[in-house]
Amino acid sequence: MLALNSWRISRSSRALLKLRTGRQAVSKAVTCSGHCMSTSFTMKDTWQGSMDFTTRGRDRLHSYNSLPVKSHRSYCIGQAKLSCWSCKQPLEETPAFFCLSCNMVQPPEAETSYFQIMDCDYTFTLDTHKLQRRYLQLQRSLHPDNFSQKSAKEQEYSESQSALVNKAYKTLLKPLSRGLYMLELQGMRIEEGTDSGADSEFLMELMEINEALDEAQSPEQAERIGRDMKEKLAELTEEIDAALLKGELQGAKALLAQMKYYANIEEKVKEKLSGFM
Template identity: 70%
Template sequence: MFPVSCLRIRCFHRAVVNPPRLMKNRLPDPNAGTGHSSVSTCCHRKDTCHSNINFRGLGKERGLFHYNNKIFSPRSCSTSEVKPSCWKCKQLLVKTPSFFCSSCQTIQPPEEKTSYFNIMDCDYTFTVDTQKLQTRYLQLQRSLHPDNFSQKSVKELEYSESQSALVNKAYETLLKPLSRGLYMLELQGMHLEEGTDAEADPDFLLELMEINEALDEAQTPEEASKIGHDTKGKLADLTVQIDAALHKEELHAARALLTKMKYYANIEDKVKEKLSEFM
């Protein structure tokens, strides 16, 4: 025979670990009755029986409880990601991104939110290997170009056009340091705002004005070429500084340096225009 006090403790422990209202308010299976079975959930009961559980929230938030001072809910149970499958044969796509199905070799639609670095098979770095980038670009376009799908279905032709355009955009963005750096900032949620002249260093703006005036007054190709050579050197120095800032995750410093790079890149374009006038 157990004492009455022991029975009360055991009953209280069972009631707390499995309170009736938690059982009643269990979330419904989002896949029930839909025929989808690719998502699986896994909740470990041993977590719900841990001795450090704090039940302060049970009376206020239905279906929620505190575990080691952190909110835990049925929605935070681990879920396996839904892997994309081929639109034609329904086989799972192994690679990411998948341009073609490995089973039926059918072209696939572009995958949303895939970074340009993944598309071009590049390391996420500011110092991209441009030769490797060009090789990858040519390989993709040889297989994805719409001319290869003129005899295919309308859907396949549309997918080839979308994939080819996406590869073009990824290649052009990662090819040049300025657009590459701006894209890396965008991936981190930062953008280079328009009208940054007011925030720029006055000495830097004065330097830009003098360079532009000298370029306008250039009378020979040699004078314009010298300005272009000096500009290339400054762009090279900025490339090293931006790479270091991004490597250290100093995003604000990288943005300021990219602003300078944008102005020098404009001067470089003006030098090319000036040289074309002497031809």
């Protein structure tokens, strides 16, 4: 009987030790997972900078951040940081345009989001004034003319960084290209010249608008169509923003497809008006 009790006590001790070890393993896994997530270049990374947001802004940002990103890179603290190509010191900023130690211009970082490059909130209704300020700031420091007397490598990096900033700025400036880029980050793409997803009634409406524009005999008639397009685009902007906030990517994709058509007509209105001059 004493031996049996000793065996039961020993067995209980081993089970308790195993349980504690399991809990510690789970705790470490959760800690590592949280650590990795906090340092991943996803939508919820440092793209928002150090701005303070209102409660509504934080809720909006949280909604966008909850969407999974198809194109991103993540790493744990144990993974090596990027280093300066010149002085070999670790680069403290992401993205790093210059080394803080030697002030050398750095090459573009792979898979860096345009939102991160332009230090903009990851939102469809981003602040375009802030975007423009950031663009001017970066181009003043990265423009190739500033490196004409520098080494060939610095000239090369300044040209590639400047070109990347230009592309990021142009992509994020307009709602249509911005929305398409946001879908691209989610692994979704709207193919050019495909009408398969368009409603027949919608296509008929577009045909009538185009015909009215072709038949416009005065700048006033063309401007009236242009105002209608601006109103439709404004409405679609709100609907796309709402769809993205809810994570309804297919709905946002369909709305962006409509936006492409209306944006094309808006460009035709500008061409028509230039013809009256």
